[in-house]
Amino acid sequence: MTPAHEIAADVRRGYRTARSFADQAVAAIRTSDRRYNAVTRLLEQRAFAEADRVDAQIAGGGDPGPLAGVPYCVKDLFDVEGLPTTAGAALRSDATPAHSDAKAIHLLRDAGAVLVATANMDEFAYGFATINAHYGTTRNPHDIARLAGGSSGGSAAAVAAGFVPLSLGSDTNGSIRVPASLTGVYGLKPTHDALPMDGVFPFVASFDDIGPFARSVADLRLAWEVLRGGPAPISGEIPRVARLGGWFRDGVDPDLLAGIDRIADAIGGAPLVELPDVARARSAAFLMTAAEGGALHLPVLREKAMAYDPATRDRLLAGAMLPASVYLRAREFRSCFLDRALDLFEHHDVLVCPATPCIAPTVDDPMIELGGKFVPARAHLGILTQPLSFIGLPVISAPLLRPGKMPLGIQIVGAPGCENRLFEFAETLERMGLIGTFPPPAGEFAATNLHQNWDDHHDRGNPQ
Amino acid sequence: MNDADDAPSQVWAAPAIATWAGLIGIDIPAACLEGVAVNLQLLAEHNKTLGTHSLEELEHDAGA
Numbered sequence: 001m002t003p004a005h006e007i008a009a010d011v012r013r014g015y016r017t018a019r020s021f022a023d024q025a026v027a028a029i030r031t032s033d034r035r036y037n038a039v040t041r042l043l044e045q046r047a048f049a050e051a052d053r054v055d056a057q058i059a060g061g062g063d064p065g066p067l068a069g070v071p072y073c074v075k076d077l078f079d080v081e082g083l084p085t086t087a088g089a090a091l092r093s094d095a096t097p098a099h100s101d102a103k104a105i106h107l108l109r110d111a112g113a114v115l116v117a118t119a120n121m122d123e124f125a126y127g128f129a130t131i132n133a134h135y136g137t138t139r140n141p142h143d144i145a146r147l148a149g150g151s152s153g154g155s156a157a158a159v160a161a162g163f164v165p166l167s168l169g170s171d172t173n174g175s176i177r178v179p180a181s182l183t184g185v186y187g188l189k190p191t192h193d194a195l196p197m198d199g200v201f202p203f204v205a206s207f208d209d210i211g212p213f214a215r216s217v218a219d220l221r222l223a224w225e226v227l228r229g230g231p232a233p234i235s236g237e238i239p240r241v242a243r244l245g246g247w248f249r250d251g252v253d254p255d256l257l258a259g260i261d262r263i264a265d266a267i268g269g270a271p272l273v274e275l276p277d278v279a280r281a282r283s284a285a286f287l288m289t290a291a292e293g294g295a296l297h298l299p300v301l302r303e304k305a306m307a308y309d310p311a312t313r314d315r316l317l318a319g320a321m322l323p324a325s326v327y328l329r330a331r332e333f334r335s336c337f338l339d340r341a342l343d344l345f346e347h348h349d350v351l352v353c354p355a356t357p358c359i360a361p362t363v364d365d366p367m368i369e370l371g372g373k374f375v376p377a378r379a380h381l382g383i384l385t386q387p388l389s390f391i392g393l394p395v396i397s398a399p400l401l402r403p404g405k406m407p408l409g410i411q412i413v414g415a416p417g418c419e420n421r422l423f424e425f426a427e428t429l430e431r432m433g434l435i436g437t438f439p440p441p442a443g444e445f446a447a448t449n450l451h452q453n454w455d456d457h458h459d460r461g462n463p464q
Numbered sequence: 465m466n467d468a469d470d471a472p473s474q475v476w477a478a479p480a481i482a483t484w485a486g487l488i489g490i491d492i493p494a495a496c497l498e499g500v501a502v503n504l505q506l507l508a509e510h511n512k513t514l515g516t517h518s519l520e521e522l523e524h525d526a527g528a
Contacts, residue, residue, distance in 0.1 A: 283510035290507055298490070305493055314499030317492055318507055321485055321500075326511055333514065379506070 001025065004070045004165040004219040008112065011058065011069035018054035018069030018114060022047045025071035025116045028163045035144055037136045038157035039117040040076050041083065047071065047116040054112050064112030067226055072166040073117040075155045076135075077125060078102040078210075079199035080118060087201040088121040088151075090134035091300070091307035102199030104168055104210055104227055111226040116164060119154030123309040125170060125203045126293060126316065127151050128178045128381035129366055133309035137363055140183055142406055142440040146360035149179035149381060152213070156183045159213045160440070166214050166223050170200060172207045173285055174355075174385025177397035180213060181355035181409025182381075184399040184437055186220045186426075187213045189385075191416045192392030195227045204292040206331070207285070207389050215437045217426045220396070224419065232420040239425050241270040242344070244353035244413075247278035248384055251370060256354045256408045259400040263352060263410075263434050270352065273344060278387045281337045284330035285390035291327040294319025311378065338391040345415040350425050354384050355397045355409035385411065394419045396426050403438040410435070477501075 001024070002010070010016045026044050033039045051071075054064045074080070077087040079098035086092045100106075105115060120138045122130055130138040130153025138153040140146040141161040148157040152169025156179035159167050169176045171189040180187030188211040195210050202208055212223035225231045243260055264270035294301075298320045305313055344351065361368055366377040388395055388411065396412040396419075414422045429435045478497040481504065485492045492500055 280514050283513035286510045287507060287514060290503075302490065305496060310496070310499060314496055315503050317485075317490065317496060317500045318503035320490060321481075321488065321504065322507060326507075326514075329516070330514055 001028070001162045001165050003216055004067065004214065005222055007070045007165065008066055008068045008222075011054065011112070012063060014058055016069075018051035018058075018064075018112075019048065021069050022051035022071055022114050022116060025164050028161075029117060029158075032161065033163070036139045036141055036148070036157050036161055038119055038138050038148070038154040038161060038163065039073065040086070040120050040135050040154065041118040043080070043115055043117055047114050050109065050114045054114065065226075066111050066222060067108060067166075068112035070113045070166055071116045071164045072108065072113050072168065073119045073155060073158050073164050074102075074105060074115065074168045075121050075152045075170055076118040077121065077170060077201035078105055078118075078168060080105065080115070083118075085201050087125065088123045088132055088135060089308070091304055093134075098199065100199070103196035104200070107196070107227055107229075108168075108223075113166070113226075117158070119152070119158055119167060119169075121154055122151035122378070123312040124201075124293070124297070124316075125151040125172060125175055126312045127378040128174060129378040130154060130179070131311075131366060131378060133311070139363065140360045142184060143360070145364070146362050146406070147182065147366060147377065149182035149356070149360060150378075151175040153179045156180055156185055156187065156213050159183075159185045159215060160437075165219055166212055168210060168212055170203075170208060170210050171389060172204050172209075173289060173389055174382030176211050176213065177355045177385045177395060177409070177411060178381050180397035181399070182360040182407060184407030184409070185213050185215055186217060186399065186437070187211060187397040188220055188224055188419070189389060189395045189397070190224070190419060191394040192389075194394070194417070194419070202296060204289050206288055206292060207392075209389070217398075217423060217430050221423050224423070232423075235420060235424060239349035239421055240347065241267060241350045241352060241425065242273045242348040243270050244275060244351050245272040246274045247387070248275075248353035252354045252357045252384075253359065253408060255402070255405075256400065256410070259402070259408065259434075260352055260354065260410055263429060266432055266434060267428075273348065273351070275344060275387070276340050277337060280333060281387040281390050282383060284333045284337070285386045287322065287326055287330045290315065290319030291322045292319075294322065315379075334391060337387075341391055341393065342415065349414065349418070349421050351413040353411050353413065355411045356381055357383060359406035359408060388413055392416060394422060396422045398426055398429065398435040399437055401433055401436040401438060404441070
């Protein structure tokens with residue numbers, strides 16, 4: 001799939017129609033998604049109508065906007081007018097259809113983008129694996145025997161597979177950064193509350209954010225600027241960069257640490273610094289997530305507990321049983337931990353650390369090794385992302401450039417509100433050839449064994 | 465949950481969980497009790513890691 005900024009340029013100049021790009025995206029999903037299970041609902045009629053509207057604007061001498069004709073998909077927790085917002089849950093498959101689109105979809109549409117599909121996720125976003133009892137497991141385009149990560153795994157895989165150049169996900173504890181790392185694409189977790197959450201099914205209000213996935217820093221920036229309401233000024237300053245040590249290097253894949261160290265060497269050095277009390281921060285995030293998620297779902301759990309995915313249900317029920325004192329202590333700790341992080345940003349503009357401890361686990365054995373024990377990937381892949389979203393920091397997850405190998409991502413972390421510095425640093429690393437997307441091995445894109453009709457495979461409630 | 469740090473493992477037995485859940489108005493289906501117990505144990509471990517406030521944190525809170 002052509003990069004988003006090139007699609008928009010071609011459509012705005014009249015070189016190609018938005019409809020041709022929508023056709024291409026729809027055809028790619030129909031042909032190849034059986035391998036990945038990234039998409040839950042193909043919105044063909046809507047996509048063609050939106051594309052035709054963009055083309056009519058061009059024909060009338062208008063400018064549809066900076067994302068003119070760019071096809072994209074959204075995680076299945078964004079409201080899409082006329083459809084139930086499933087949040088990945090079977091029990092919501094017949095929910096009342098959304099009256100209007102989520103605010104983020106409005107913004108993308110007003111910029112000329114074309115919504116083509118909704119994407120798979122862990123049920124109610126509670127997981128790092130996109131293993132969904134009802135909608136199936138999303139597979140990694142770099143190796144379909146492996147997980148795509150989650151909970152925004154469908155959105156990440158759709159971009160990694162080349163179905164669309166952009167997608168939207170949500171990140172509470174790492175649900176954009178983890179799948180971005182495992183599928184080898186870029187993802188942005190913005191400063192908490194910086195991007196509009198209107199019309200997004202909630203999980204943990206204290207941490208929930210939305211953000212884009214893309215295959216280049218330029219495309220990620222383009223989507224971010226549309227979602228934030230305009231371009232950001234260029235600082236042009238050389239950032240002071242440090243590497244996060246301690247917790248963020250313990251037990252991490254040596255190739256990933258070597259990649260980060262290569263970045264440090266290439267930019268003339270980046271000291272190792274420690275963020276104190278990270279283990280406590282991760283635990284506090286875990287507890288707050290359980291408590292807020294449990295409280296949110298308790299009314300429905302009381303009525304329909306057995307309609308949940310068992311793995312989600314049991315986590316939510318346990319969270320609902322937590323005493324308030326535990327939740328409040330975790331929340332109090334958060335302000336102290338934020339102050340410690342802000343102390344680091346007195347001396348450094350950008351912190352770099354791994355996004356995941358390892359490459360994508362296999363679908364058949366979704367476990368990872370932490371501290372000498374094997375633990376479920378679904379609950380633990382976010383061990384390096386959770387402490388950062390706990391305090392609302394903006395983070396870009398960027399893939400180390402390592403063609404021929406399974407993807408591994410780094411986190412580029414900044415102080416609240418400093419996304420622009422992260423983009424500038426990521427642009428520099430991309431120009432230096434240190435980070436970047438690379439195609440899955442030959443054959444993963446190939447339409448082999450795809451004779452089964454897409455609609456036969458996706459037979460779980462697409463209303464179109 | 466309050467006694468998780470030092471409690472013996474039997475505190476997580478199904479009847480205890482069902483009792484605690486019932487006290488706060490949650491009727492946990494029998495099929496879920498084992499899974500809930502596993503997750504409560506995980507939360508207890510995180511509660512232990514979080515620990516209690518240090519003096520520094522209390523000072524921070526007082527100054528906030």
